[in-house]
Amino acid sequence: MASQLFEETVLPHLDAAFNYARWLTRNDSEAEDVVQDACVRAMRFFSSLRDNNARAWLLTIVRNSWYSRVSRRKEIPESTAGDHDPGERPDDALDPEERLLQQYTVARVRSALEQLPVDFREVIVLRELEGLPYKEIAAIVRVPIGTVMSRLSRARERLTTLLTPSDSMGRLP
Amino acid sequence: MSCELVERDLSAYLDRELDIDAATAIRSHLTDCTACRRLVAEREALGRLVRSAPYYPAPERLRARISARTSRSRFAGRFLPWAAAATVLVSAGIGVTVMRLAAAARPAMVDQVVDGHVRSLMADHLFDVQSTDQHTVKPWFLGKVDFAPPVVDLSSSGFPLVGGRLDYLSGQPVAALVYQRQKHTINVFVSPEKSGDAADLVRSARGFHVHHWDREGMSFWAVSDLNDAELTQFVRALQTS
Numbered sequence: 001m002a003s004q005l006f007e008e009t010v011l012p013h014l015d016a017a018f019n020y021a022r023w024l025t026r027n028d029s030e031a032e033d034v035v036q037d038a039c040v041r042a043m044r045f046f047s048s049l050r051d052n053n054a055r056a057w058l059l060t061i062v063r064n065s066w067y068s069r070v071s072r073r074k075e076i077p078e079s080t081a082g083d084h085d086p087g088e089r090p091d092d093a094l095d096p097e098e099r100l101l102q103q104y105t106v107a108r109v110r111s112a113l114e115q116l117p118v119d120f121r122e123v124i125v126l127r128e129l130e131g132l133p134y135k136e137i138a139a140i141v142r143v144p145i146g147t148v149m150s151r152l153s154r155a156r157e158r159l160t161t162l163l164t165p166s167d168s169m170g171r172l173p
Numbered sequence: 174m175s176c177e178l179v180e181r182d183l184s185a186y187l188d189r190e191l192d193i194d195a196a197t198a199i200r201s202h203l204t205d206c207t208a209c210r211r212l213v214a215e216r217e218a219l220g221r222l223v224r225s226a227p228y229y230p231a232p233e234r235l236r237a238r239i240s241a242r243t244s245r246s247r248f249a250g251r252f253l254p255w256a257a258a259a260t261v262l263v264s265a266g267i268g269v270t271v272m273r274l275a276a277a278a279r280p281a282m283v284d285q286v287v288d289g290h291v292r293s294l295m296a297d298h299l300f301d302v303q304s305t306d307q308h309t310v311k312p313w314f315l316g317k318v319d320f321a322p323p324v325v326d327l328s329s330s331g332f333p334l335v336g337g338r339l340d341y342l343s344g345q346p347v348a349a350l351v352y353q354r355q356k357h358t359i360n361v362f363v364s365p366e367k368s369g370d371a372a373d374l375v376r377s378a379r380g381f382h383v384h385h386w387d388r389e390g391m392s393f394w395a396v397s398d399l400n401d402a403e404l405t406q407f408v409r410a411l412q413t414s
Contacts, residue, residue, distance in 0.1 A: 007243050008376060014239065018231035032235050039239045053401060054375075109226045127188065128223045134190045153184040160219055 006046050010039070013055040016130055017062045023125040024066045026114050037065040059126070059140045112162040120155035123148055174202045179209045187216055282394070283376045283383050285342050289349070290360045290381060290396040293340070299351055299358065300336035310337045314348050322348035322363040322391065323414075330410040332359065342394075352407065359397040359407060366392045377401070384408045 017038060021031040038061045049057050113121055126137045138145045179199055185191045186199050203210050293299050302313040311324040317339050326334040332352045340349040340362065347364040366387045374385040382404045384395045395411070397404050 005372065005374075007240070008374060011236075011239070011243070012377060014236055015228075015230040018235065019229045022229035028229075028232075031229070032232065035231065035235060036238065039242070043243065055377075105222070106225055106227065109222055113223070113226050124223060128220065129226065129228055134185075134188070149185050149190070152188070153181070156184055156216065156219060159223060160215070163219070163222060 006043055009049070009054045010042055010046070010058055013058045014039075016055055017058050019129060020059055020122070020125060021062050021066060023113070023121060023129075024063070024118065030069075034062060034066045034069065037069070038062040041065060053136070053139075056132075056136045056139050060142075063122075063140060108163065112159055115162060116155055116158060120151055120158060123151045124155045124159070127152055174198045176202075176206060176209055179203075179206075180212065183212065183216055187213070187220065282343070282385075283374075283378050286362060286383050286385075286394045286396050287378050287381050289340055289342055289362060290358075293338070293349065293351075293360055294358060298338065301338035303336040305334055305336075307334060310334065310350070313337060314339075318346050318348055320348075320365050320391070322350065323389075324350060325411070325414040327352060327407070327410050327414065330406070332407050332410060354397075354399055354403060354407065357397055357399040359395060359399060359404070361411070362394040362396075364392050366390050375401075375405075386412065388412065 017035050018031060021034040022028065025031045025034060038058065042058055042061050113124065116124065122141060123137055126132045126140065134145050134148045137148045141148065179202055182191060182195060182199060186196060191199070203213060302310055304310050305326060307324045307326045311321070314322055314337065324334070324337070332354050334350065335353045336351045338349045338351070340347050342362055342364065345364060347362045350361040350363065352359040352361065376383045381396055381398055382401045384404060386393050386408070395404065395408055399407070
């Protein structure tokens with residue numbers, strides 16, 4: 001039965017779908033809406049899943065859902081700094097130093113990623129957090145592999161700048 | 174090769190997405206260029222740092238909401254339309270539970286297949302009969318299982334048969350056929366088909382890909398860490414052999 005097959009082939013990739021949507025939107029509730037939209041579409045078009053790569057297929061639909069929401073709001077995908085969630089600031093004085101440092105690092109990485117233009121951010125997320133090969137990223141983002149390659153390269157240059165402390169001699173930790 | 178070229182291709186090099194010639198050229202440049210070596214080290218550090226960024230798994234409430242939707246459509250599809258309205262009310266409770274139990278049987282099998290695969294690699298018990306000759310492997314199963322698994326060598330498609338062994342899945346003896354693709358091992362578990370097990374299935378679990386299909390009264394489960402495209406190619410080769 002189609003819906004059972006759907007549960008078995010598509011739902012295992014729900015975490016990947018949410019993570020991708022969360023990084024695209026930088027917002028929990030919007031990411032949930034995007035993923036829910038995407039799953040409704042995915043169920044409707046499940047019969048069009050031809051090859052066996054359900055993950056790339058679902059992520060493509062997530063991206064389309066996100067994009068159509070953004071364009072409905074006539075919002076141009078941002079290329080400037082995003083909002084910062086105060087919840088992750090390492091402000092608990094009772095934590096051991098190491099934990100603070102780690103929290104601080106994670107918060108900085110997160111903020112650096114969120115500052116990237118969305119074209120760069122998504123390829124970094126798909127590559128570094130999902131571990132996808134270039135070919136799959138190219139299919140999801142709908143650009144040639146060469147473009148994936150150059151976007152990743154430029155995104156990493158940008159991240160190096162963002163994450164290298166300007167006030168110290170040190171490079172990356 | 175110049176430092177500029179290394180810098181241009183560095184991302185693809187570290188992602189192992191360069192072809193072998195380009196990668197070799199960079200590697201040999203790195204042996205004599207300290208500046209580029211430092212760049213590589215920096216980029217590797219950046220990679221580690223970026224991977225420490227938060228990974229956002231789907232919240233439980235979202236998963237539940239979507240599961241409820243698929244269960245509902247399954248439930249509604251099974252019964253007459255007049256039941257649909259009632260289904261909406263019921264599916265939040267009993268309906269979902271019943272359907273989820275039904276759906277749980279095969280994923281458990283996927284787990285067992287992956288377990289079987291991992292066990293065969295860890296316990297160093299990949300073969301009872303080690304042979305690339307299908308005419309040696311096939312008769313070996315005679316008298317060990319009460320069915321005759323189809324055994325074919327797929328060397329011509331790039332998947333040589335390397336052996337077979339007796340294994341157990343769900344407490345039943347199954348024939349395990351072992352194929353190789355470069356360094357990757359593919360286990361194919363073959364047993365007589367059971368009723369209620371008919372639909373083809375493709376699944377990933379714990380980094381392994383699993384394909385299931387039935388053919389001529391036999392149930393097949395192929396499992397490997399091979400990438401999904403190549404495993405699909407293997408399954409097609411086996412199905413059309």
